[in-house]
Structures are given as C-alpha cells and as structure tokens.
Amino acid sequence: MGQKNQIIEGGIYFLTLTVVDWVDVFTRPVYKHIIIDSLKFCQKEKGLVIYAWCLMSNHLHLIAAGKENINLSDILRDFKKFTSKRIVKSILEENESRRSWMLNRFEFAGRYDTKIKNYKFWKKGNEAKELISNSFTQQKLDYVHGNPVAAEIVDSPEQYIYSSARNYAGQKGLIEIEFIE
Secondary structure, rough: OOOHHOOOOOOOOOEEEEHHHHOOOOOHHHHHHHHHHHHHHHHHHHHHHEEEEEEOEEEEEEEEEEEEOOOOOHHHHHHHHHHHHHHHHHHHHHHOOOOHHHHHHHHHHHHHOOOOOOOOOOOOOOOOOOOOOOHHHHHHHHHHHHHHOOOOOOOOHHHHOOOOOHHHHHOOOOOOOOOOO
C-alpha cells in the first residue's frame, strides 16, 4: 500500500472498498449478506472493530480499526480475499441474469495482475484515511450514513438497513458496532 493511504496500527480509519469497474453487484440480497456475514466473522474472529459502515451497490464504506495488537490491513486483506471468492462462487451458482457480463468484467480486471488467478473483484487499496480530529471524524460519519440519501435510495439515513445509521438512531442494526465518542 502506498504511503498516502498507509494504515498504522492503533488508528481508526475511514475506508472505501470498491468493486472493480464500479460493477453494481450489491443489488441482490445474497451478495449483500456475504458482506454482512463476513464483517461479523471478522469482528468475532479477527479483531475488527466497526464504528460505522454502509454497503452501497458497488462499494462498502467503513469506519474501523483493529483491536489492540491486530493489524487492520491484514483483516482487510483477508476480508477482501474471502468475499471476492465467495461472491464469484455465488454469481456462478445463483440464477444471475448478469452472470456473463459480471464475470467478464472481473476476469478482464485481473488479466494482467499476476496475483489474480481468475477474477479480480475488489479494486486495489482501501482509500484509508486516518480519523485524526473530531471534525474530520464527524464529517466522515455523516458521509457514510448520508450515502444512501445522496443516492436517493431513502429519505433519511436510518431507513437504510445496510448501514450503521440505524444503530446511531437507537434502532437495531444488522451489525453490532462500537459508537464513536
């Protein structure tokens, strides 16, 4: 990872994980739930701390950290590797009308990357921005939760179930989070 977006242990980060070519994969619940289940697994088994999240049609925003002595970069690497394989497998198994088109995009994206065997699902990097001030943290929290409103999916952030905005509004969310203080 370049110096610009380097993740340092102990920090809390605003992250964006983007599907290659901005392919709208997360329009079907089966793919959304792979992400949700994987985030929960990373929380329970890998030391991921989630402060905020929002899953859009082609990207995932997180405000997250690794627990003490746990490298967030390692968690994200494993998360992306697992979800990439699991989502491609689901695309192959599901009754997916966009199967050929999506797999073609993912194959093309990985064609010249020696680390990729068949399909590249996630773009390289995470656009990591360390949250270093209260105002920057609040700006990113508002941005994460405001994403579905800006996309005109919902009228207010807490209406969107694939986000931690519900947690912050005092409702039950799909994923347990730690609140930013």
